[in-house]
Amino acid sequence: MRIGALSQRTGVSERALRYYEEQGLLSPLRRPSGYREYTDEHVHTVRSIRTLLAAGLGTATIADVLPCMVEEGGQLAAACPDLLVDLARERDRITAAMNELRAAREMLDAIIAAPVPAEAARALDCEEAVGTEFGASPVPSR
Amino acid sequence: MRIGALSQRTGVSERALRYYEEQGLLSPLRRPSGYREYTDEHVHTVRSIRTLLAAGLGTATIADVLPCMVEEGGQLAAACPDLLVDLARERDRITAAMNELRAAREMLDAIIAAPVPAEAARALDCEEAVGTEFGASPVPSR
DNA sequence: GTTGACTCTGACATCGTCGTGAGGGTTTAG
DNA sequence: CTAAACCCTCACGACGATGTCAGAGTCAAC
Structure with a gap:
């Protein structure tokens, strides 16, 4: 398939796909044209690239990781010790990031769930706020 | 205290602190000088700013949120409906981000934990890789 | 008063991941 | 054959939070 089709099937822009190739993450064949x-x-x-990018890995690291990924749920080979060190570091970074996200979410939840004191609402020139109880969807913070 | 002291106590650079002020997140008093x-x-x-920034909120949003935060564990007032909508959206975004992080971490874990086939190691010009079993610290996922 | 540490205000540089547009070929359906 | 849709390679721009540097006051201690 050509780049437009891949873009549609992945939801990733063509620009991004070309960029990934430029960074050595993708190596599509080329037609004579x-x-x-x-x-x-x-x-x-x-999809893997997007996941790893979203996790904050750089394209360089991803370029190292990708060759280790064979098949979907299939199995993959590890690589050089250097890479393993990097990966372990990334793993820890991700875990830390998750904790920060959790903290931030709890912070937001506290604000969202906070009872809106009528006075406060008025003080903040937000008369309509009172009684608008909607947000704060009680998603169990697990 | 002055900016240097605050920087030390928070671990945040002076530059960043000035930036936060520029964005309306901090309003320190000013000496005549x-x-x-x-x-x-x-x-x-x-600290709150850092947490929210780390969670991907922009300074503008944080500027809206901060006034709602009174005291440490004390209670805080909610605000305008618009803000609540934003916060709920952010909350969802954070949850989604956490899921992506989890997926990425599992991906990395799979690679890290993968048995290093001696052949693969050799094929990847990484002779030393075999037997370097260390990473993959089984941190209970949450 | 003098030194050295601290602070001020700009303003430009950086990083990574793309968006966007120009200018020009290629493919495909009619 | 022709038009529409697709694709190519540059290349500049943008964002957002900071780093960094320059030039110039200010504070504290001696």
Whole structure:
């Protein structure tokens, strides 16, 4: 498939896909015309890339990680010790980030769930606020 | 206290502290000389700012949220409906981000924990990799 | 008063992940 | 064959939170 199709199937912009290639994360074949030709596997690869990017890994690290990923749920080989060290570090970073997110979410929850004192609402020139009880969807913070 | 002291006590750079003020997140008093004068409360405020920033909130949103935060564990007032909508949205975004982080971490864990096939290690010119079993500290996922 | 540490205000630089547009080929359906 | 839709390669811009530097006051201690 060509880049437009891959973009649609992954929800990732064409620009981003070209960027990933530029960074060595994707290596589609090229037609004589220069058009990129992707396979179904690239769809999975792109998904992995997005996940790792979202986790804060840089493209360089991802480039190191990707070759270790074979198949979907299939198994993958680890790599050089250096990479393992990096990965362990990333793992810890991610865990820390999750904790920060949790803290922030609790902070927001506290504010959202806080009873809106009528006076406070008035003091904040938000008369309509009182009784608008909607937010604070009690999603169990697990 | 002055900016240097606040910087030390919070671990946040002076540059960042000035930036927060520029964005309306902090309003220290000013000495006649122009020097900023912070209170102990600002220490807490800065911590809150960092937490929310780390969670991906923008300074503008944080500026809206901060006034709702009174005291440490004390209670806080909610605010305008608009803000509540924003906060709920942020909350969902944070939850989504946490899920992405979890997915990424599992991905990394799978790679880290993967048995290093001796052949793979050799194929990857990483002879030393075999037997380096360390990472993958089984931190209970939550 | 003098030194050294501290602070001030700009303003430009950085990082990574794209958005966007220009200028120009390629493919495909009619 | 032609138009529409697709794709190519530059290349500049943007964001957001900071780093960093310059030039210039201010504070504290001696």
